[in-house]
Amino acid sequence: ALKSCYIGKARKDNMRSYSHVQPQASYKVAVLGAAGGIGQPLTLLIKMSPLVSALHLYDIANVKGVAADLSHCNTPSQVLDFTGASELAACLKGVNVVVIPAGVPRKPGMTRDDLFNINANIVKTLVEAVADNCPDAFIHIISNPVNSTLPIAAEVLKQKGVYDPKKLFGVTTLDVVRANTFVAQKKNLKLIDVDVPVIGGHAGITILPLLSKTKPSVTFTDEEVHELTVRIQNAGTEVVEAKAGAGSATLSMAYAAARFVESSLRALDGDSDVYECTFVQSDLTDLPFFASRVKLGRNGVEALISSDLQGLTEYEQNALEALKPELNASIEKGISFIQKQP
C-alpha cells in the first residue's frame, strides 16, 4: 500500500497520495496552539498526510476559522476544532500524536530562555491534560525554550505517573533541515541527498551540527566548518531579526514539524526504517536529556544512535564539551520549575 506523504524522505508518490478519499492509515493528530504562526501551516501540511484520519485543532482563540478553512481541503482527514481549556480534554481523547507549538515567540534581542516565564506554564498545563487524556500518545514539544520545556514535560508526566521517555520528544528537526540546506548550498550538492545529524539541544551553542558525519561524505575546510556551524546555531536568530518583531520561524518550522509528525506516523505504522534527530531522555552523554539521531518504532524511541558521537573531530569534541554546562543549566531550570511547585 502507498503510505507516503510528500514530506521528508518518502516523496515518490506524493502528488498522487494526498487527494485519496480514504486515509491509508487511521492515526489521530492533535495540534495545541493550532491557530498560531506555526500551527496554521503545520496543520495544513498534516492535513495532506494520507496516514491521518482525524486532525484536532486546539487553541485559546481563533481556531474555528482555521478549522473551517482547512476542512475544505479534499484530503481524507476529518478536521475538528476545540477552543479553550474546557474543550482540551475532548481534543486529546484517542489521539496518537500530540504536537505542541503553543506559546510566545522571540522578538529581536531576546534569547529563547527569555520565553521561559510564559511558555513554561503553558507547556505544564497542556502536558497535564495530555497525561490525563492520552498518556500513550507521542508528544512533540516545539514551544521554546525546548532545552527546558522538554524536561518540564517529563517532570509533569512523572508526577502524573505516566512518563514514557520513549514517547516524549523535543522537536529539533528544524536544525537538521537548516543544516541540510546550508551544507547543500555551500557544497553545491543535490539537496535531497544531504543529511547532517545535529546533536545537543535547541539554542545557540547547544545546537551542534556534526558536519564530519554529513552524508554523502563531504570535506570541509576549517573555515567552512566554523562558518556553517555558527550559521546553523544562529539560524533562528537570523529569522527573528529578518521578521523584525513579527515573530520567529513559522513556515520552515511547520515544514520541519510536519516531517517529524510524518516520521512518527510511519514508525507507528510499522515502518522499520525511520530515523530522526530529536531531544530526548538519553544516556549518550552525562546529561539526562540530549538530542541525537534516534530510531523510531511503534513504541517511540527504539534506539539512540551512539555511532554519531564516535570519531568526532577535535572541533566537534570541543564544541560538545562547551555546550554541556549551558544545556545542563537549561535542563535543571526546567526540572526545578516543576519540582518547586507547591
Ligand code: NAD
Ligand atoms: P504564535 O504566537 O504565532 O502562536 C502561538 C499560538 O499559541 C497562538 O495561536 C496562541 O493563541 C497559542 N497559545 C498561547 N497560549 C496557549 C495555551 N495556553 N494553550 C493553547 N494555545 C496557546 O507563535 P509561533 O510563531 O507559532 O511559535 C510558537 C512557539 O514555537 C514559540 O515558543 C517559538 O519560540 C517556538 N518555536 C520553536 C521552534 C523549534 O525549533 N522547536 C521553532 C520555531 C518556533
Ligand code: LMR
Ligand atoms: C528557531 O530555531 O527558529 C526557533 O527556535 C525560534 C527562535 O526563537 O529562534
